[in-house]
Amino acid sequence: xxxxxxxxxxxxxxxxxxxxxxxxxxxxxxxxxxxxxxxxxxxxxxxxxxxxxxxxxxxxxxxxxxxxxxxxxxxxxxxxxxxxxxxxxxxxxxxxxxxxxxxxxxxxxxxxxxxxxxxxxxxxxxxxxxxxxxxxxxxxxxxxxxxxxxxxxxxxxxxxxxxxxxxxxxxxxxxxxxxxxxxxxxxxxxxxxxxxxxxxxxxxxxxxxxxxxxxxxxxxxxxxxxxxxxxxxxxxxxxxxxxxxxxxxxxxxxxxxxxxxxxxxxxxxxxxxxxxxxxxxxxxxxxxxxxxxxxxxxxxxxx
Ligand SMILES: CC(C)(COP(=O)(O)OP(=O)(O)OC[C@H]1O[C@@H](n2cnc3c(N)ncnc32)[C@H](O)[C@@H]1OP(=O)(O)O)[C@@H](O)C(=O)NCCC(=O)NCCS
Numbered sequence: 001x002x003x004x005x006x007x008x009x010x011x012x013x014x015x016x017x018x019x020x021x022x023x024x025x026x027x028x029x030x031x032x033x034x035x036x037x038x039x040x041x042x043x044x045x046x047x048x049x050x051x052x053x054x055x056x057x058x059x060x061x062x063x064x065x066x067x068x069x070x071x072x073x074x075x076x077x078x079x080x081x082x083x084x085x086x087x088x089x090x091x092x093x094x095x096x097x098x099x100x101x102x103x104x105x106x107x108x109x110x111x112x113x114x115x116x117x118x119x120x121x122x123x124x125x126x127x128x129x130x131x132x133x134x135x136x137x138x139x140x141x142x143x144x145x146x147x148x149x150x151x152x153x154x155x156x157x158x159x160x161x162x163x164x165x166x167x168x169x170x171x172x173x174x175x176x177x178x179x180x181x182x183x184x185x186x187x188x189x190x191x192x193x194x195x196x197x198x199x200x201x202x203x204x205x206x207x208x209x210x211x212x213x214x215x216x217x218x219x220x221x222x223x224x225x226x227x228x229x230x231x232x233x234x235x236x237x238x239x240x241x242x243x244x245x246x247x248x249x250x251x252x253x254x255x256x257x258x259x260x261x262x263x264x265x266x267x268x269x270x271x272x273x274x275x276x277x278x279x280x281x282x283x284x285x286x287x288x289x290x291x292x293x294x295x296x297x298x299x300x301x302x303x
Contacts, residue, residue: 003033003045010075017076019108021129021290023215026223028071034089036081044078047071048089055174058184061162062125062170064100068093068299072103079105080115087119087302095299104224107289120303121294124170127224128287129268134256135286139246143254146195146207148186154197155182157207161237169272170295185209194231194258198251205242206251209235212264224268224291231259231267236278243277252285 004027011025031049038044049069053060068090074082090101105112107126116123146154158181165171174180188211189195198206213232215221221230233255238247259267269287271278296302 003035004028004073007045007073007075011073014075015106018106019290021131021226022106023222023224023226025073028073031071032089034082034085036078036085038078038081040077042078044072044074044082046073046082046086048086056176056180058180060174061172061177061180063172064098064295064297064299066095066099066299068095068099068101070101070103072105074112079109079112080118083115083119090299090302093299097298099299100295100297101299101302102293102295104291104293107292113292116294120296120301122296123273123292124295124297125270125272125293126289127268127270127291127293128282129225129266129290130256130286130288131266132286133265134260135253136257137246137250137253139250140200141205141247141250142199143196143251144199146189146197148189150197150204151182151186151189153204154185154189154195154207157204157237157239158185158209158235160239161207161235164237164277165272165275168275170293170297171272188234194255194262196251196255196258198247198254200242200247204239206238206247207235208233208251208255210255210259210267212259212262213268225266228266229263231256231262231264233267233269236269248281249285 008025008027015022015025028047029049031047034046036044051067053063053065055065070086072082162171166173193211196208197204210231210233213221213230215225215227271282
């Protein structure tokens with residue numbers, strides 16, 4: 001008998017009660033198993049996966065380099081007990097400064113939220129979804145697909161977003177940030193992903209970097225999203241002088257229409273709850289939290 005038997009189904013049932021947009025729970029990946037006995041006599045379990053990123057990799061722009069990620073199998077109860085066991089386990093590790101403890105959990109699980117906060121975890125990002133029809137917002141902006149010849153302005157806009165997000169969220173400015181971002185953005189533009197540039201009077205004022213994500217059986221996406229084709233908004237940046245003047249709204253109106261035309265009527269993105277601009281903006285755009293990514297940075301801050 002596997003230790004996960006019964007727990008995955010119980011967790012799926014709990015997710016369905018919490019939020020109709022959550023996909024079914026999946027078996028956790030291989031890693032260090034932790035278990036906890038509950039006062040009810042039941043048990044909670046989880047798998048902790050340790051990973052190391054290269055400072056030259058794209059995920060290093062939003063992640064610590066050494067990550068301990070907990071995959072809980074607790075269903076409706078057991079998060080407080082499991083987190084206590086996790087903390088015990090981490091107290092025997094020696095994480096460096098560029099490290100984190102990370103756990104992704106349904107945003108609407110208020111009782112688990114209380115447990116995460118009690119253990120020093122911070123809601124550093126939210127995976128939010130939008131499932132309604134595009135809202136039209138016509139204006140004077142010219143929105144077009146970005147081309148490889150636009151790299152210089154596109155990169156300047158993407159860098160402005162990184163710099164802002166590093167102050168108010170999980171983005172990490174690395175020595176090679178610009179180079180890493182240039183390579184990723186260049187790849188997406190070159191392979192024809194939906195990357196949009198907005199211009200006002202011929203001057204680039206905003207960039208939306210998007211692509212498609214198919215949630216299918218066995219894919220990473222199905223651990224986060226119901227099956228189907230999703231549009232993913234990786235980054236949105238409005239030049240500092242033009243913020244708050246309707247540029248973001250007008251650009252996203254085109255983006256949502258274009259993604260829907262290509263078969264992605266539903267879209268998702270990550271935002272940082274401490275970001276005072278994007279939180280209000282994405283709510284106005286019809287996005288709502290599905291998953292919260294809780295972190296301590298460094299990993300030793302788990303208490
Ligand atoms: C977040 C961002 C993309 C929003 O674009 P924007 O052009 O400034 O936003 P808009 O002027 O189009 O505002 C659209 C709506 O959000 C509201 N809004 C935007 N910023 C707001 C703020 N700081 N406070 C209150 N409301 C705000 C507007 O009132 C408007 O509401 P409406 O649709 O009812 O009229 C832009 O501010 C930005 O680039 N910020 C820095 C980078 C960043 O945070 N990117 C997102 C990372 S996830």
